Amino acid sequence: MTQNWFQHTFRRQRFQPQNQAAALAVLGIMIALILGTLYLSQVASFAITNREIESLIDQRDELERTNEQLIAEIASFRTVPRLLARAQEIGFRQATNADIEYLVVEGYNPNRTLTIVDINNTDDEAEVVPVYDETFSGWLEQQFSILRDQFEEFGK
């Protein structure tokens, strides 16, 4: 018995090429090629996307750097000594107390206490918003009722 399966397994067979086997082999190679191509294209697309993302990150970093520089530049333009110098250049001069004239407007107090009223919590009665409670069956009943009334009117 042992010899039978062993001999069967290792029996030297004559090479008999068959069309079916060749077709299967070609099919296998084709599938492998397709899978390989798909894999490579996927990897390439992934790499390209990553490259684009990196490029966008670089752009973002560059914009951040530019933004930081602009903020610093704006801040330096807004310092008091610079504003004073600029004001003097365009003809302003520092006001003294003698230059200031206060006008008292009758009935107006600049130091009045402001009363803050919450507009979301007024005492006025809020406008009642009608509740939408119409249903399809209700609408049908209403139409039927109108029709019936019309018939009754017609009957009279």
Next chain:
Amino acid sequence: MQGLSPQQVTIQARLPFVIIFLVSMAGFLLIQLANFQFYPREVAQELELRGDASANSIRRIPAERGLIYDRDGEALAFNALQYGVGISPNLVSEPRRLATELALILEKDEFELYQTMTSDESWVLIARPISAEQGQAIADLDEISITIEPIPRRFYPQGSLAGHIIGFVIDDGTKGTMGVEGAYNASLVGRVLDQTVSNIPFDLPEEAPTEQRGQDIVLTIDRDIQFWVESELFLAINETGATRGTVIVMDPKNGDILAMASYPDFDPNNFIDVEDPDLLRNPAISDTYEPGSVMKVITVASALEKGTISPDWVYNDQGRLELGGIVIENWDKNAYGVVDVAQILIRSLNIGAASIALEMGTDDFYSMMRSFGAGQLTGVDLFAEQTGILKVPGDSDWSESDLGTNSFGQGVSVTPLQMTTMFAAIANDGIMRQPRIVKQIVTEDGIQEAQPTTIRRVISAETANIVTDMMVRTVNEGIPQAILPGYTIAGKTGTAEIPTAIGYEDDSIVTFAGFLPADDPEVVIFVKLDRPDGYWGSQVAAPVFKRLADRLVILLEIPVDDVRRSLSNTEPAPNIVNG
């Protein structure tokens, strides 16, 4: 075996061994595989870590530090980026060209850079920190061998303006120290995050979390007032030859510090260049001094509050008062005869102040000194505030003479802010507000408004009004240098000797503390100059106060008294604002 070739016989003979070997190996592998599942926890964790370490790396994401603004929203501190540049020599294809280009950008020696690029190291840091412009220029080279690492940097656009208040940051901008940067570091710093980044090239980086940013802080400081105060202080230092100086401007009603300037100052952008580290401390809260005669106001207010004296109280000034083994004299060594309380302030009489303290006794006097905040922190929200020194009976270094000398500001030391807070309490009808520097904290959830905090009522409103009237008389009758036409000013000078180990220096510390308008104070101004050419506070500090007051009434829109009173008499018009 019949019918088999010799080769087949050999195979047949050997095959069982091969099968046994393969089965044994498969069994061994299966056992090892099973064994992996039952390793001790420590070994399993170690193996997991090794696996993670090869597949992932940790990237530290620095939190963006919160910004600091003045009360009008002007930026006082914000963040900028600097860069660190490194290079991987094994990836450099043209070291000569790259060295030339980098040398131009970094202003470094070309040969040194070339040597770095041709070294055997896997990665070398070549410059850190460099500016944003340099970083951009290097990034534009588009060299794969160069790595540019952003480094957060704190930037103070106003330069040295309010440097003592703002403080500065160390450790690559991650740790605030001194000033608001130090006191509010926990709010400003945000959360530094460690992000796990995959080393696998095709893994996309995870989105960096955004909720880690620090909170923004809005100060009570008014940048414009701060600028004028610093300018006037600098001018005063130059004019008087003083070595140091401090000016504080405070709103007595809520304790808001509108300006706090000290000289010498420093630029927080370049704090590292400051040679004397003591200059980095804020003298307004960290340096103590003997206040001198301004303390007489506190002594008088205390005695009036305790009922020890009344406004009509008089004493006989004989020019000398022996107390605890020392002789107290007036500043001009004169005797003034019978004088009242107001004259003690107007003529700044040491003997009068000491007499009042003696009348009060140690218990009442020192309890009131404590109540006014001597020897205690004001609680201002700044880094490194000092308490000052107030010796009290029972202390080993207290003597009876201290009761007398303390009453006119000797033998007791305070910070400029403590003295300002004491005067602010008198200006605010006797209610002492805690001085504060932060007005708002801006969080992601909204704005937290810092509410004014009352420390305590120190004296009654009646006592405060009586003392204020005396201080107005003091200015009008004794310190014409501080008078500002159109405004009533309450104030008092101080000329303090500077103590040494063996006595007192020849130089003095001069101060003027006052507020205006006296009947409805909107601002308290404290001026202190150390070792000026002139000796007396009225000569040196009072004119500085006047110049500051002259500018502040414009900046704070305080009309002259006549106009202000006519405005306040006007009936308020109804005014409702929808909120």
